Amino acid sequence: MRITLTTFLTLDGVMQGPGTPTEDTSGGFEHGGWQFPYADEELGTRTAAWFDEADGFLLGRRTYEIFAAYWPAVTDEGNVIAARLNALPKYVVSTTLDRVEWNNSTLIKSDVPRKVAELKGRPGRELQIHGSGVLARSLLDHGLVDELRLWNYPVVLGGGKRLFEPGRVPTALRLIESRTTGSGCVLSVYEPAGKPAYGDFTG
Template sequence: MRITLATFLSLDGVMQGPGTPSEDTSGGFEHGGWQFPYADEQLWAYSAKWFAEADGFLLGRKTYEIFAAYWPTVTDENNLIATRLNSLPKYVVSTTLDRAEWQHTTVIRSDALKEIAELKARPGRELQIHGSGVLAQSLLDHGLIDELRLWTYPVVLGSGKRLFEPGRAATALSLVESKQSSSGCVLNVYRPAGRPTYGDFTQDG
């Protein structure tokens, strides 16, 4: 299976608490719900398209708990996102989660990179990561993510957790798709392209 990452970012790279004011207030974050003013039909259409490609989900503990508190309550069979999340296998990486009551959930407690590499080697379409910043950073550093789907919103927050924090492994990316929504959000889809290459403009010509 391919491992794909989808996440929402502010213009300054913050991915924390996009959905609601109470979603993630850790570190004193006060900007929760910043995505809401920019949500539009194009966002949901792309989300539905990608969720249809999922054969499973890979989540960090905090994102898992947010999802598990909401999506099982959505019982509309026409809601593709809810149907996929509730019916497909979910793998949550955590050493502190005591139990996972959301159906079809497996907790990965140790040797996470090895377990995820083994999941990736299985036949199938996509094992999708949504949010889950700490997990995503680790998998990016170890070359386990095949595609990044990044929605960048026209807002600067100034604080909060970022996808690309200092200390990330240097990685070049190849842009494979780019679109703009009616609310001014830009969707860029990238695939890892190995190590960055470098040059020197003073030596040009």
């Protein structure tokens, strides 16, 4: 399976709490819900199409808890996101949870890169990461992510958890798609392209 990462980012790279004011207030974050004013039809259509390509999900603890508190109650058969999340395998990476009770969920507590690599080696289409910043950063550093789907929003918050925090493994990316939605959000889809190349303009 291919591993894909989908996440929402501000222009200064913040991925924390896009959905609601109370989604993630850790670290004193007071800007939750920043994505809402920019949500449009294209976001919903594209997101649903991607979910339809999933054969499983990789979730960090916080994202798992947010999803598990909401999606099981969504029973509309026409909702592709709910249907896929509720039915498909979910692999939850956490060192603090003792169990995961959402249907078809499996807890991964240790040796994460090796176990994720084993999952990636199984037949199927996409094993999807949504949000899950700590997990996403770790898998990116281990070269396990095949595609990054980044929704960049025209807002600057000045603080909060970022996808690309200091200390990341240097990696080049190749842009394979870019488009702008009517609300001014820029969708950029990348695939890893090995190590960065360097040069010298003075030479």
